[in-house]
Amino acid sequence: MIRLPLVLLFSAFLFSAGIYGVLARRNAVMVLMAIELLLNAVNVNLIGFAAELQDVTGEVFALFVIAVAAAEVGIGLAIVILLFRNRASINVDEVDLLKW
């Protein structure tokens, strides 16, 4: 049985790494992967608390998050492919059409 604070520390580390990836990476694929890190950090938290509180709700919720994450990555990668086809680049810095 792993103690809860350790789990939380691990999850916080994962989350921080995810944020760094989302904000600092220029490759769109890497950004998507970083988002996966963020989601999984949350999943670790959910599982940890579920085990601690002997409540199955957290685990069920984690399953949902995984499903949503899979869908999100599917859409994200599709966008990345279209982006590459149109601009021959997947650098997020260069995709700044969404402004005034």
Add this chain to the structure above:
Amino acid sequence: MVGVLGAEGAPAAASSAGWFVEHAWLIGLLPFISAGLALFFGKRTPGGGPVYGIAAIGAGSVMALGVAWHFVQGGGPYEKYVEWFRIGSLHMQLGSYVDGLTAVMLIVVTFVSLMVQVYSLGYMHGDVRYTWYFVVLSLFTGAMLDVVLAGNLLIGHWYEDPANSGAAIKAFLTTRIGDVPFMFGIFALIFATGMTTSNIQVIGQTVAGGHVSLLLVTTAALLLFGGTIGKSAQFPLYVWLPDAMAGPTPVSALIHAATMVAAGVYLVARMFQVFVSADPIALHVVAIIGAITLLLAAFLALVQDDIKKVLAYSTISQLAYMVAALGVGSDGYPAAMFHLFTHAFFKALLFLGAGSVIHAAHTNNMSEMGGLRKDMKVTFWTFAIGAAALAGVPPFSGFFSKDELILAAKDSHTYWLAVVLLVGAILTAFYTTRMILLTFFGDYRGHAHAHESPRVMTVPLILLAGATCVVGLLGFAPLGAPFLDWVYFGGEPIPAVFSPLVAILSIVAVTVGIWTGYIVYRRWRTPDPLTRLGPAYDLLEHKYYLDDLYWNGIVRPIRDPIAAGVYWTNQHVIDGVVNGTATLAYALSALVAWFDRNVIDGVVNGAGSAMELFGRGLRTIQTGKVQWYAVGLFAGVILLTVFIIRP
């Protein structure tokens, strides 16, 4: 008091025809409804809207027949009132009073109106204001029916006058001159009954009861007769009627035949109790005015070239017959009403026939007609029937009613009046013959291509001609004269008497008139043979100079100073006020304009500029770089978290 009377009248309404009598007021309402419908939906209805009016009048005719049936069966009068307003002890009531006289008038008005409406379909076809014409026609009919139904003294003031412009003003002013004494007469009567009611029946009873001074009743009767002079176009106020010919011919038919001018005669008939109770002088005045008008108008009809004006003057003359007959007292009452009844039919027929002729010849002048009998057979024959009735040729309706009139004059020993009536009959026959000969015989003198009118116009003519042939028999003594059982004054119907002497005299008069007319107008001659009469012809040509007298003697002396005064006021006072207002408004506007340009515009433009600057600043935040947005997102999350878990 009135309530009690109403209760007395109510049991009579229990018979089978009761429904029609009780709802007689609906007849008066229907045309108003149809006028409203035609006004709002007319243009969108196929055919332009006359269907509403015709439907309403048709329904009205059926109801009128129902009402009449009630009286044919011997039913009693019916009345119904609601209170309108009250001044002190004076109760003004609105309601309807139905008796035999009313029933007759209802039939006449609805039948003639129906014919006129149908006929107008053809006559007004393609007119610019086709729908509007039918709206006004319906309104007019409604107003007329209400006069007939009104059991109240406030009648006679609700009529529309569809004739146009100058003629309309003249008609309006002249009838108004008659209305002023009429109103005073009403007030005198209300005063006479102790300021309590304006109900005709109550007034009649009070007056008959002898509770009112003779002088007051006589004055009231004469004042009321002033209203008749104006409305029924009696001497000296008849001048408006021929001018009212400016309107469309079917309207002339409606005004003349059944309705408006007859309202004056109807008025005297309704208020007859007052006249009978008054000093005999009142009735003498009525008879004398009638006799004068009869002759004057008949002479005028001799020299007219406009076919409608001949008919207009003959209307005046025929109305004068009725007025004169009323003047002889209760003997003349049923005769006058009978003549009103028959006259309505044949005069409507004549006017619609004249309209048909005018439609074909494109002129009102008989000097440009002639020979039309070949091309317009239906019009000719129906018109001839109407003319025969007007002239008093047996067996058409005019003969019977005219005989009744002469007989009434003879029976009441007013022999001078009987003579006047006979002379009038000669003149009538003469101008009628002249009219027929000039219009339908000889060679055609006009330029238009004459043709028979469409069927919507000829069918009403035929129907009216049929009615003209038949209705006279209702007053024929050997057949029992049922008309006299329906319409009478006083307690008992007057037994019908047939006087061979009167009939022979009348036939002689008619023959003389027609024969001289034929001799004089057998061939078309210019100038008119009557011009040989010299000064007398000039007098007739200028309508006895009455119009000139009114114009120079009354209208101008009154009008000119008023006009000058109004002009001065207009130039100096009104214009001063208007110009001053304008200057003031201009100065004020300049001030407002300055304020607008500098202050308001400044604020508005300033607001715009400020927004633009602000927007330009904000624009730099939106970079379009996703990761910057993510930075903002996470920064927001952190800030919120700190805010929420702050100790």
